[in-house]
Structure formats: structure tokens, C-alpha cells
């Protein structure tokens with residue numbers, strides 16, 4: 449971003465009071481694990497994902513995360529790992545994931561959704577099957593959004609909440625607002 453001259457802001461400006469308070473609370477309980485955070489609150493850490501397809505069938509996916517609290521500095525989550533939190537392939541689907549990163553990484557969740565589309569599932573079926581697998585295989589918690597090569601939209605989550613919306617030909621629809 450710096451190289452192409454994008455304006456940057458200080459880290460303090462990115463810090464929300466709500467998150468700072470939550471972080472302070474978590475420090476008091478040494479047994480608090482990231483799984484408990486996702487169980488209690490769902491993926492509310494500030495992760496935003498997007499998937500898109502254009503009129504030429506080119507698919508893109510993006511994931512921006514606030515991370516997970518109480519991790520060692522330098523921890524790399526699933527979001528920037530290709531195939532885990534994010535994946536796009538014009539032949540199958542575009543996928544973005546949120547949730548408990550350690551479990552998402554173990555099953556390379558985003559790539560798994562694409563593989564299911566390759567096997568004939570549409571985006572909705574593929575995201576559903578992938579989340580069931582995440583839960584059964586590694587006791588994971590998370591959610592995914594996807595768009596497949598035919599333009600079908602898919603989403604699934606086993607966390608309490610996952611806000612999502614889609615836009616098609618100028619029409620925008622909020623599916624879940626929390």
C-alpha cells in the first residue's frame with residue numbers, strides 16, 4: 449500500500465474503544481481461549497469478507513481480519529493464508545471465511561469449498577458441506593461466503609452470528625444483519 453502511495457493511519461486510529469474494553473476483560477480470565485470467544489460471541493472480531501464475479505466470469509475473493517485476541521504477537525491467522533481464509537478460482541468459486549482461524553487452517557476451508565464445487569455442488573451446498581466438515585473433523589467454529597462460477601451465492605456458519613449481504617445487478621439485499 450505504501451509503495452503505491454496509499455495514505456496510512458496510525459494504529460491508535462484503528463483501535464475501537466469497544467474492542468479495547470473487550471480485550472481488557474479477556475486479560476482477567478487466563479483460561480479464555482479463542483474457541484470460547486467464538487462460541488460466546490461469534491466472529492465479531494472485525495473480519496470482513498467479500499466475493500465477486502464479473503460478467504466475464506472472473507472471480508475474486510478478499511478477507512480483512514481484526515485477528516483473534518490473546519494470541520502471541522506475530523500469529524498468522526487463516527485470513528491471509530491462500531486456501532484457508534480466502535480463495536478464488538474462475539473454474540470453481542470465490543470464498544471468504546471467518547471464525548476460529550486455527551480450525552479453519554487445519555481443513556483449508558476456502559479451498560475445500562472450491563473442491564466441492566468442482567465435484568458438482570453449487571455454492572450454497574458446498575458452503576454447507578464445508579461447515580459440517582469443519583465442525584466434525586476439527587471441532588471448528590466459523591462461517592464462509594462463496595460465489596460459484598455460475599453466479600450462485602452460498603453461505604453457511606456454525607457460529608451464533610454472521611452478518612451478510614449481496615448485490616446483484618444493482619439490487620442489494622441484506623440476508624442477515626448480525
Ligand code: ASP
Pocket residue numbers: 491492493494495513514515516525526527533545546547548549550
Ligand atoms: N479468522 C480470524 C482469525 O482467526 C478471525 C475472525 O474471523 O474473526 O484470525
